[in-house]
Amino acid sequence: MIDREENRPSWDEYFMLMAKLAATRSTCLAFPVGAVIVKNRQVLATGYNGSPSGSVHCTAQGFCYEGLSSCDASKDLPSRAVHAEANAIALAARHGISTEGATIYVTLEPCISCLKLIISAGIKEVFYETNFNIGDRLTVRDYYVQDGLIKLHKMTIRDGVAVKSGEFLTNPVSVKDGEITR
Numbered sequence: 811m812i813d814r815e816e817n818r819p820s821w822d823e824y825f826m827l828m829a830k831l832a833a834t835r836s837t838c839l840a841f842p843v844g845a846v847i848v849k850n851r852q853v854l855a856t857g858y859n860g861s862p863s864g865s866v867h868c869t870a871q872g873f874c875y876e877g878l879s880s881c882d883a884s885k886d887l888p889s890r891a892v893h894a895e896a897n898a899i900a901l902a903a904r905h906g907i908s909t910e911g912a913t914i915y916v917t918l919e920p921c922i923s924c925l926k927l928i929i930s931a932g933i934k935e936v937f938y939e940t941n942f943n944i945g946d947r948l949t950v951r952d953y954y955v956q957d958g959l960i961k962l963h964k965m966t967i968r969d970g971v972a973v974k975s976g977e978f979l980t981n982p983v984s985v986k987d988g989e990i991t992r
C-alpha cells in the first residue's frame with residue numbers, strides 16, 4: 811500500500827509529472843521532451859517536442875531528415891522539431907496568454923535557443939530534470955544565470971511519488987482501496 815500523504819507530490823513534482831505526461835506526446839525521434847508553463851500554480855500552456863503544426867511527424871515518416879535516424883544525428887542540421895518549451899510558449903501566444911513572470915517545467919534542460927526564448931517570453935524560472943548544456947553552451951547559460959535573467963533548478967521526482975504516479979497511470983484511480991484489480 812502506497813502512503814498517500816508521504817507520496818503526495820509537491821507542487822514542483824506535480825508540474826514535472828505533467829511535463830513528463832506531455833513528453834509522451836513527443837513525435838521527434840531524437841528524444842521525448844515535455845514542458846509545462848505555470849503561473850501562480852496554474853497551468854498556462856503545455857508543449858512537447860515535435861514537428862511544426864501541420865508538418866508530418868518524424869515518428870510517422872520514420873526519420874527526422876531523410877537518412878537521419880534522429881535530429882541528434884547531425885552536427886549541422888538543426889532539430890526538425892519545435893522544442894517543447896518553444897511549443898508551449900507558441901501555444902500561449904496563440905491563445906493570448908501572458909507568460910510574464912511564469913515558471914516553466916521541462917523534462918530536459920533548455921537548449922540555448924529555448925533559453926533565450928524563455929527569457930524573452932518573461933519566464934523567470936526553469937525547473938528541469940536532465941542536464942543538456944555542456945562546454946560553450948554551459949558558459950552561455952551561466953552568463954544568463956549570473957546576469958539574473960533566469961533561475962535554473964535541476965530537480966527530481968521522489969521515488970515514492972514516481973511509483974505512486976505509475977500506479978495511478980496503470981490502474982483505475984478513483985476506486986476504493988482493495989477494489990483495484992491487477
Ligand SMILES: [Zn+2]
Binds near residue numbers: 837840880881889
Ligand atoms: Zn525529429
Ligand SMILES: [Zn+2]
Binds near residue numbers: 893895
Ligand atoms: Zn530547445
